[in-house]
Amino acid sequence: MQAIKANSETDGLERSFRSVVIFWSILLLIYSAYCGILFDHKHYVEQWQLMLSGGDPWSTDNTYGPLHNVVGYLFLIHPLAPKLFMVGALLFANYFLFEALTRRRGLTIKFLPYLLAVPTNVLVLGMGLAFGLNDVLVAALLIFAIFARFKGLYSTTGVLIGLAALMKFYPILLLPFFALEYEQGKPSKISWSLIIAGSIVFAVGIGASYLVWGPGLFRAIANGAERGASLMSIFADIPRLGWDTPVTNFMARYNALFVLAGAGIVWLLAFVRRWNWLESAVLGYLAILMIYKVGHQQFFMPWLFLVAALPLVGQNSSDRLSFLMIPMAIYLSVFHFAFDLGTNLMGNRAEWIETRAGIISFPILLVSLLVGMISLHVSHNQNKLRA
Secondary structure: OHHHHHHHHHHHHHHHHHHHHHHHHHHHHHHHHHHOOOOOHHHHHHHHHHHHOOOOOOOOOOOOOHHHHHHHHHHHOOOOHHHHHHHHHHHHHHHHHHHHHHHHHOOOHHHHHHHHHOOOOHHHHHHHHHOOOOHHHHHHHHHHHHHHHHOOOHHHHHHHHHHHHOOOOHHHHHHHHHOEEOOOOOOOEEOHHHHHHHHHHHHHHHHHHHHHHOOHHHHHHHHHHOOOOEEOOHHHHHHHOOOOOHHHHHHHHOHHHHHHHHHHHHHHHHHHHOOOHHHHHHHHHHHHHHHOOEEOHHHHHHHHHHHHHHHHHOOHHHHHHHHHOHHHHHHHHHHHHHHHHHHHHHOOOOHHHHHOHHHHHHHHHHHHHHHHHHHHHHHHHHHHHHO
């Protein structure tokens, strides 16, 4: 009887939390509408207006993929429609993430990474929900890709990641991580159907973009590769501090190659050491953002949701990794507070944001990555001993 009563109380608590999440989501959608057009979303509006008037959407400062333009057609309904669609998609996906976490793991201490990475994280609340940047749609698509991958829907997973890459290009690098799979006592395998599906969606999207809007997208891709280092990237601070060398200049100039190399190294370790696909995606994504010279904090929003989803794996290694990523999640929250809210409260942006953000961010990123890799290495060895 006591067990039945305890289960009933737990179910009641979870239902109450679900109601809170629904209410929280509705309030945030209303708040997003109330905030209007802010920050980079102002540039989105200019790009969409140019596109809708028949101009080349990539002739100004648009460095996004063709899905960004497709979302822009909602502007014909209302100027806020694209923003509310993207924010609404994230809130919708987040509800299912919350539902899955409570159903599979319960409201235990394992829920803490989700709380710190998503509903209380200033970066998600600010850049994501108040500003409505298009990274929120990337995050929503990746959340649904995670659900599809857990259900064994490999092609669907690839399609969703391909769509995310048509909004912001870098998610295409996650395809090999999501494609990792292994069975106990058997060699690691790669789900080629996942990679092929994602690649086809991405290629078709690029081709369709060329037919509709012309070759401007290719100029945008080239310009994106040549963009200068910014904000959270160590490559932005090195010249300001007079620490630049031929080596660092070479790494900044050919940054895309080093991003690919960093992602490839993590993937190879994951393949050889038989890491879970979501664990490897979290660390691979972190390596990409650490090396990428365009260091904007909004790029980390989808990563935060991947961290929040780690307990769904149901392994001690994944639970441990989610907790090890908490300091990075807290840092991102503090960073965005200093970047935006701190500016509004104190009248000027914190000096370290302007002049030292890259130097401060890099060691935090590097330590998070190394600690995560060491943790998975130890877990792998422990599993071998048990076997």
